[in-house]
Amino acid sequence: MRSWLRGACAHTATPRLRFESLEQRLALTGAPTVVDFEVGSTAWSSGFVEYLSDSHLGDGGYSVPVGSSSQMASLPWTNIDKLIFQFSEDVQILSSNLSLTGIGVAHVSVEKFEYDQLSLTATWTLSAALPKNGYRVELDGDGLLPVRDRNDNALDGEWTTSSSIYSSGNGVNGGDFAFEFRVLPGDVDQNGVVNSTDYSAATAGSGLTTASSGYAPLTDVDGSGSISAGDASLINAHLSQSHASGTPVGASDDAPSSKGWRAVNINANAADAAFDLWGDFADAETADSAITYTITSTSNGSIWSSQSINTVTGVLHMTPALNATGLSTIIVTATDSAGQTTFMKYVVDLGGVNQGPYVSFSSQLSVRDDDKVTITGLVTDDGDVEGLYVYFAGAISGKAYVNADGIFQFTIVLHEEDSDWAYAIVTDYFGSESNEYERWVGSL
Structure with a gap:
């Protein structure tokens, strides 16, 4: 009889193969913390990513400097679309645990989420590259279903911009990790404005690659692994741009949280399936009745004759079609008064037809x-x-x-x-x- 590592408990089988983890493991004591935050891009070449790793500038991306004003130095790449977090231990984490806001931007869409247990990293791939702005990314440590370890200790994530160093936290579990950074494509020297100096750096370094002496990854603004006329052209397109003024939306408003997902079995021809949205979502600043709920997507929608949300009671109603059976996933998005969002997944088996994977x-x-x-x-x-x-x-x-x-x-x-x-x-x-x-x- 084999035992399995599953859920919140660890039942580890005796290894019969010599196994080495890829990252140092920390003992499961206390709450999990964030030990690194990196930005990356699906467009960066493998050679560029490897150069960052070999130069101790990141592991899979670029590790944003911490502990000083360098945290807010411009990130000059034109195609940042990945946010990478590394934790002190294995965590239970959902895509909905992240919120990303900018100055005047209440929500940035996510395309894909992945979690790797061996490297202890969670990666969110965004729907589009980040344009010039100041951003605030938050990982939920105190919501309805926060980031937590196998023992259900919630994330210890407290962070002070330009001051804190890793690991995150104040020694007490149950705190958000809120990290601010700036993106200014083309700002090679990171002085807060894109100018001729940045352009000259690209033209002077043209032809240098990751294998060349004098290669500067900040000048390789497309992350191709070589500095070329293409980089100079991208910098030229952003000339005279400077940091946006103001603070990200998330600095004054906490994003709503959800319970992540719920699996429900419903009999065929049931009169109605009702889901309590007010019980499945919560927001620190916005009352349940003031949150806007939207059915974002419904798979296998033909098994439902109607779908609606009662804004007075906060209940999602799903009415099955006559004699219909099947599986359906309903995504509901909650938007608070500041425009920040999160989502909840309802996985429904109508008629008891589910088969094992x-x-x-x-x-x-x-x-x-x-x-x-x-x-x-x-x-x-x-x-x-x-x-x-x-x-x-x-x-x-x-x-x-x-x-x-x-x-x-x-x-x-x-x-x-x-x-x-x-x-x-x-x-x-x-x-x-x-x-x-x-x-x-x-x-x-």
Whole structure:
């Protein structure tokens, strides 16, 4: 009988393969903290990202300096669209735990969320690159379902701009991590204005690459790994721009929070399915009745004859279509008086038709020279899989976050002389378990 690492409790199988984590682990004592915040881009080249890592400027992105006014120095890249957080220990975290605001901007849309247990990092990919502005990013540490560790200790996230250093917090669990930074594309020298000096730096450095002496990553404003006329052109397009004045919306208003998700079984031909939005959302400054609720999306919408929100009672009503059955995911967005938002996912099984998911590994393992092995797999199901976790036992112990397309990745350090069986399982939102997938990992 194998044991699985699942939920808030850790039941770790005895490893039969020599396993090394990719990051230092801290003991599960007290509350989790943030130990690094980085910005990145889906457009940055692998060579550029590797240069930042080799230069101790980040690990997957660019680590924003802390402890001084450097925290608010301009980030000069034109294509920042990733926010990366590293934690002191394994956390339970949801996409809805993040809010990002700017000066005059109450909400910045997110395209994708991922969590990697081995590196202890959560990554939000934005829907578009960040333009010039001052930003405030917050991780929920005191909401309805905050970032928390396996023992349900809430995030200890308190942070003072341009003063605090890692780790975050004040020694007491239950505090938001609120971090401010500035984006000013083209401001190579980070003096707060894009001018001829920035343009000259790009023209003077034209032809330099990450392998060249004198290469400056701040001048490589597109993150391509080489300084070129393209960088000079991008800087020229932003000439005379300077920092925006004011404070981000989130500095004076806390974003609403939610319970994240709820799985519900409903009988076919039921008169009505009712969901208490006032109980599933909360906001520090805005009363439940003053929050604006919107049905953002509904999958398999044909199984519903009507969908509505009663603004007087705060109840979401879903009326099944006649004799309809199936799975449906309803996303509801809550917007507070300042325009900040969060969302809640309702996963519904109408008629008891849910089937267990299926998990498998890809046919090939990605093996690198440093003995790091990336296992890629796929979870398929008749319902929503985004946000599920694949749990491993046997040769591998841990968990991997499942993306919306069902793909998951898990990286280990595997020595050539070691080999054994690895097992994987996933449980869907309704508690139905998948097959137990097994795969030989290592040399034959």
